[in-house]
Amino acid sequence: MDTPSPEQPPAAVADAATLCRELRALLPPGAVLSSPSELAPYECDGLSAYRQRPLAVVIPRCVEEVQAVLRLCSARGVPVVARGAGTGLSGGALPHAAGVLLVMARFDRILSVDPAACTARVQPGVRNLAISEAAAPHGLYYAPDPSSQIACSIGGNVAENAGGVHCLKYGLTVHNVLAAEILLMNGERLTLGGEGPDSPGYDLLALLCGSEGLLGVIVEVTVRLLARPPCARLLLATFDSPVRAGAAVASIIAAGIVPAGLEMMDGLAIRAAEAFAHAGYPTDAAALLLCELDGTEEECTGQLMRVESLLRAGGATELRVAADEAERLRLWSGRKSAFPAVGRLAPDYYCMDGSIPRSRLGDVLERIAVLSSEYGLPVANVFHAGDGNLHPLILYDAGKPGELQRTEELGEKILAFCVEVGGTITGEHGVGVEKLGAMCLQFGAAELERFHAVKEAFDPAGLLNPGKAVPTLARCAEGRRMHVHGGELPFPGIERF
Amino acid sequence: MHTTLADFIATTAAGEEASEILRKCVHCGFCNATCPTYRLLGDELDGPRGRIYQIKEMLEGAEPAASVLQHLDRCLGCRACETTCPSGVEYGKLLDTGRELAEQRVQRGRWSQLQRRVLRWMFPFPLRIAPWLRLAMRVRPLLPRVLAAHVPPVLTPPGAWPEARHARRMVALAGCVQSVATPATSAAAARVLDRSGISLVTAPAAGCCGALSHHLAAREEGLDFARRNIDAWIPLLEAGAEAVVASASGCGLHLRDYGRLLASDAAYAEKAARVSAAVRDLTEVVPLPAAGASPQRLRVAVHTPCTLQHGQHLGGRVEALLRATGCELLPVADAGTCCGSAGSYSLLQSELSSQLGDARARALQAGAPDVVVTANVGCQLQLAGRCTAPVRHWIEVLDEATRVL
Amino acid sequence: MGDADLGEQIRERIVEAHHWGRGLRIVAGGTRERPGRRVAGEELSLGAHRGILEWEPSELVLRARAGTPVLEIEAALATERQMLGFEPPRAAETATIGGAVATAQSGPRRPFAGAARDFVLGVGCIDGTGQRLGFGGRVIKNVAGYDISRLMCGAHGTLGVLLDVAIRLLPVPECEQSLVRECEPLQAMQIMNSLRSRPLPLSGAAWEAGLLRLRLEGAESAVSRAARELGGDAEADARWWQELRDQRLPFFRDARSLWRVALPPTAAPLALDAAELIDWCGAQRWLSGDVDATLVRARAAQLGGHATLCRGATDDPFHPLAPGMLALQQRLKRVFDPRRVLNPGRLYREL
Structure with a gap:
């Protein structure tokens, strides 16, 4: 099942062979993949329901190589999607059909741990848990701990503003990152934040956290470490x-x-x-x-x-x-x-990520139970109750015709209810491609327009991870999902698969 | 993950098994975190999730490129991923199917074919290994590092093998490489068991367990080794031997698989199952010694072979046994990681294997141990050439520590 | 003064200003004009746009109109033993919550509990075109869309006029204890550096005029144990911390020229010819005295931080931005305020 990737603006379809030749000239051997068997395993991240093979995969080892790739792609008008460990659950690292998948996994060095300042400077491909392991001899640790912390990388954590089970007290990624070095799509290198408590001008570090790879490519991160409670x-x-x-x-x-x-x-x-x-x-x-x-x-x-x-x-x-x-x-x-x-209970599961005011927990759980029986699809609930972040897992079988569509419909009803009670469609997994439709439930045209404009300020040509995180206005209008009241939604269901 | 198998395999037993395994995989990627090759290479294609994907593609009918064979070859088969996987994906089984398919579909290079044939010709047979090993030991300083690292500098003399004086008996898998390169292991095992009232006996007709051939995708050849061993052991088991004991965890793991591998062989299925059920790793049959026996309180770093911890789920036993003798167990970083030996891997993928071996040797020696111990001949040879501390089978250390009693 | 919603009037003013391309000088409590460049433009006052909109104690979240005085909010929160975790300074009774967020000002608790932006959950605002916008929300975890609410925090109104803000609250700790001991700045820095990696219930660490003060807050048993471990004299009167927070200590009152230098917390003492007050466990240093601006900036940059002139004559109180960074921030400004209506030039001449 090759799924057409949602809402990717028409990019100048580069001649794949030429592009790969040019990429190979920039990178060491083994850093450019282009054959179908090599591209297939890269066609999805942690959300395998959405798949798309890129034109090429590149796996650089140093910042200069990333810069070279970005400059080439900028010049050729080729979209670039950055990817860390590929554990994301919203399809944020889904490749672009006409683009290059930029894999940052080889940036896996911990550059320094400063036990006095309680900071660690790391490359973006370092695994979340590896930071805590490196800090442990000093009695320190890195607080945000998404469930995938054994595998997920810090670059991805920043891009998604990842949470975890301990963020009720210790905050999300945005609260625990001090600085990030990024490359803009044109290859320009910028430092956001710093080792001090704040930086002059606008707080671009806060903006970067959770920007889902649309604003810049993260090439280095400085995180705050905490003393491990005794x-x-x-x-x-x-x-x-x-x-x-x-x-x-x-x-x-x-x-x-x-x-x-x-x-x-x-x-x-x-x-x-x-x-x-x-x-x-x-x-x-x-x-x-x-x-x-x-x-x-x-x-x-x-x-x-x-x-x-x-x-x-x-x-x-x-x-x-x-x-x-x-x-x-x-x-x-x-x-x-x-x-x-939960993967053991059914062939497939669909993980939601709504976040609600804690006081409405009971109402929302009841509503989910009703919807679950209405749709005849079991829902397992696993969630961060302390901060109101729900993870209903809808169990389904993609092999049964129509079941995925019904699952999505159920999912959207659950999210609509979350928004209705004052919550949000995604607490920590990000919008990616998966929740583009649901974004129309939460934001009006004016906000969406500003989001697109913010991206343009960073990436005027719209080449970094295009089509993710923010739906086009046309899409929302088409779905007539803007400004929904009363939780009852029309479900014409834009073709997403 | 949703999978639609291609017609050629959909209805076969292998196909059904693969399909069942793939259904459990949710593509979460946790497995990559503990995969030694992914951590070295940073390429999805060289991690379990990507290998599963490549195998899935073949099963769904895609024509594999030569690269698929290469990425499957690079897998150590350490199965750390299985320990990490929260969904219970049996990667090892899927890998066997994948390797066989790739081997059929992709033409292997001449050199690669030749290497594999030589390995299969030599290593299962002690008489063929011995002269080469003697020669290699003599010219060791002249060998390139990659080869030298596999050659033990000296052979520890095995010492006496006690008379079979007890009524309780167990059958030892004498093995192939182990019997030549680390002959002290089996003898030490025999002495330790003898002291606890068990006589360890061997069956002269038995030989290599067949794992080497199996992992080089020479399935039938591997099964022949299995049949030969089964024929040699069944009479002993019938005569009252309690178990088939493997002191090399890699071989032990393969013996446990005889039942599954020969399930469709009418003549052997039942006997194979019986042998598999009788297999025990040495850690399972050596009783916990009385505390504080070690005379000089050795500082020990344990390298638990993947085949012991990820394959047989017997991690922690060696530590418990040595601790009971009074040894001090040193903490070892990344203790779940493969040393890169992985059977013939150290010769076929020498570059990756060396990197892994060096990293493991560093981690094991971080606490300046008196001795490094392991539970598999391959790991022992791989680490011996890289550690300054002596690298021994744990049973030798236990033998010496309990001998004074 | 009673609660009132002036959102629509404010919007009309902005629409008009946008139409004519005229600058607006945004004011609420009038306490936070410095640090900031002088803004040419008509005054747009938010002082009367006030009132608490939502506050459910079991949620630990509050939403209030931007013109609501911080003191009014804190008085309400105190009834349920809750508080604003970032301790925004209140230079006067009129200081508003909107101003605190817009200027991203945080008190002594900042290194231990977080800065203003860390507590902001969502904002309602009007951008420079007169468009009403809502970003973030009132739940703790929310990653839908870019985090514009935190971008607004510290933007001094130049990206949007804040109408209301949703803020995460903290429970008031069971007890508080201030410790004081005499020491030189270098020794104070050493002590602060040693504290950071220890799991202590700290909520303040500052040095001024030969005295290092530590504030402990939490469960009574934990505080008293930590106090024993840390040593020093107990200070019965906690007013010093409030005066530090509100910048009403004599150090601030008497300063003719006042610099704020934000540094990596382990950075060496500034060693410039001025009185120094160290706050935020080393990360925020205040300088009082006539020091050469170039010298301060150079020293701050050398130590990995930046310097802001909070009081004293200057055209450019904020640390200059590198050209690439400034260009990017200009592009962002254009997104929200294409005709430079909102506090034009307040942060930088170009914004």
Whole structure:
């Protein structure tokens, strides 16, 4: 199934052979791939429902090589899509049919760790977890920890403004990055941010975080490291309904407690995660909360007692505190592998990423349950309950005709409800190609126009990752999805597959 | 991942198995993080997710380019990816199918063919290896580094093999390379087991486990080795031997697969299953020694072979056994990573193998150990040439530590 | 003064200004004109556009009109033991939340809890064409579209007039303890450098006039234990921290010329001929005294930071931008304010 990539503006279709010859002249042997068998594995990132083979894949090793590629592509009018570890879940690194896929995986060196300033300077292809591993001897770590942290790269984290299970207390990528070196599409090198607390002029670093590779190619990142808290206690609580668990979450926050992580899984997800990780989850529970408290020994103990009594008052059916570090890590391992573990339940899953005000958690979960049974598609819920970021996973079988379309329709209804209750269509995975349609639910024409103009300020020719993250106005108008009220949407369904 | 198999394979057993495995893969990419070749090369094509994709393409009917064979050749088969995969994708099995398909569809270069034929001719047979090894040891200083790294500087004398005096017996896989290059291993195993009331015996007719041929896509040749071993061991098992013990984890892993590999061979299916069920790694049969036996509290760095930790899921056993003898276990970075030996890989992909071997040797020696131990002959040879500390099979260290008792 | 929505009047003023290409000088509480270049243009006042729009204590999120005084918001939050985590300075009672966000000013808690932009979740604004726009939202995690709300933070209104801002709140810590000890600046820097990598409940670390002060906040048990570990004398009166936050310490009051130098926190003392106050655990240094601008800027740049003249005669208070960076920022300005209506020239002559 070759999926026509959505909304890619017509680029001057370069003669592939000529382009590859020119690229080969710029790069060392083995750094340019162009045969069909070599391109196929690059046709998708972590979201394999969208696939598109690029004209060529390049895997440079140094900034000068990236600059050379960008300058050539600028001159030839060839689109460029940057890619890190290819673990993104919104198709942000989906190649462009007439473009070059710029793979940054070989930029995998940690350049320096400064234990006094608590910073690390790294190349963009360094894996998220590798930063914490390098910082560990100094008692430091890098706080944002997306579930894919073992594999995802920091460049991708910045481009997507990745979150994770601990961002309730420690923030998203944008809060933990101090500086980024980027290349504009014309090859110009700029430093955004710096090692100081701020920089003169506009905060372009904040703008870069979450810009999904549309503004510049990240070639170096300086991150902030934190002191590892001396104590972390993990509490597991089960509930007989997800709604009740949602209410318990709100009660913890209302009490002025900011847990390091507050995660929730429903019955389906619990069973899938347990089957993989053998984390010791009670598989008969309807909902499970993982609440991590960290800080000094005293802080943890005090908060633990308060949280326990709140959860008990909230109707927890079982409460368990991880006895030791091994059990704590085991309980987390189930949560961290929950997405792929759900892959065991059905041939395919569709992962949503809506974010809502915490107080509406119960309503939204109920609505998802109703929609799920309406569509006859099971939905497993795995999410960051503490910050209201939902990850409903719709289970389906792409092999069954029409099921993907129905899945998408269900997904869009869920997102529409998230927007309706004051939330957003994507909390951390990004828009990519996958949520282009849903963007029309959230933004009006004026905002979308400004987004396009911001891109133009960075990339006048529109060659960097074109067609992603921001839908064209025409698309939104065509779908008549702009300014939706009441959550009921017309679903003419623009052809996306 | 959604897969539509091509007609040529859709209805075969291999096809069904592959399809089942592919369904589980959600393309998350976690596997790349722990793949030694992906981490070296940074190319999706040289990581598990990309290899799965290339295999999937073949299964769906695409004509593979020569590059596919190259990228599959570069896979160590270490299966670290299986340990990492949260979806339970059995990459190793899919790789076997993929390699066989690629071998059929892509014409291998002459030189590559010749190399492989030589390896298959020599390594499974101790009598053919021995003279070459003796020669190589003599001219070791003159050999290029890539070759020299595989040649042990000296052979540790095996020492005495105890009489078969116990009623409890187990069959040792004498192996091929191990019996020549590290003869001390099996003898030490026999002595340790003897002290715990088990006699280790060998079957003279048995030989190479067949893994080498299997991984070089010479499936039938590999199966013949398996049949020969099965014929040699069944009588011993029937006479009451409790287990077939492998002291090389790579061979042990392959023995455990006999049942699956010969499932469609009517004459051997049942016997093969029986042998596979009786296979134990040495770590499983050596009892935990009484604490504090080690006379000089050795500082030990353990390299757990991939075939032990990712293949047989027996990581941590060696550490537990040595700790019980009073050894100090040093922490080793990236302990899940392959040393690059991977059977014939060290000879066929010498450049990658060297890089991995050097990296592993650095990590193992970071804590300045008295001795580096491992559980597989290939790893032992790969690391011996790169470490300044002696590299031994763990059973030798345990043998010496418990001998005083 | 009561709550009022002046959004439409403000929009009409901007539409008109855009039509005629006339500059507008944006003012709310009137406390944050410095640092900034002098803006030629009619005054556009947001002071009366005020009121808290949404605040659900269990959400720890507040949305308020830009002209709402910081003090009014803080008084309301205090009833539920919540607070603005970035401690925006309040030079006067009139200081507004919109001004705090537009100028990205943060107090002593900044290195430990985050800057103004770290707490901004969303903004409603009007750009230079008179178009009403909404970016971000009121949820903690939101990556839909570019993060324009954080771009607005620190843009001094030059990209859009803020109408309302949504801000993440923090619970007020259980208890607070200030420690003080005598030491020289170099020693103070050494202590600060050693603190950064330790898991302590710190919420302030500053040095002035021979005294290093540390502020601890959190659970009582944790604070008292940390206080024991750190040593120094307990300071009963926490007013010093409030005066530091509001820049009302004598150091600031008496300064005829005041520089703010933002540096990598481990950078050496500036060692310029001026009184120095070190805040933000080393990352923000204030200089009071007549120092040569070129010298300060050169020293700041050499140490990897930048310098802003907050008080004193100058045409260009902000650190100059490299040509490529300035060109990019000019292009961004054109996106939101093509006719240079909003605070023209306030940040840089070219913006």
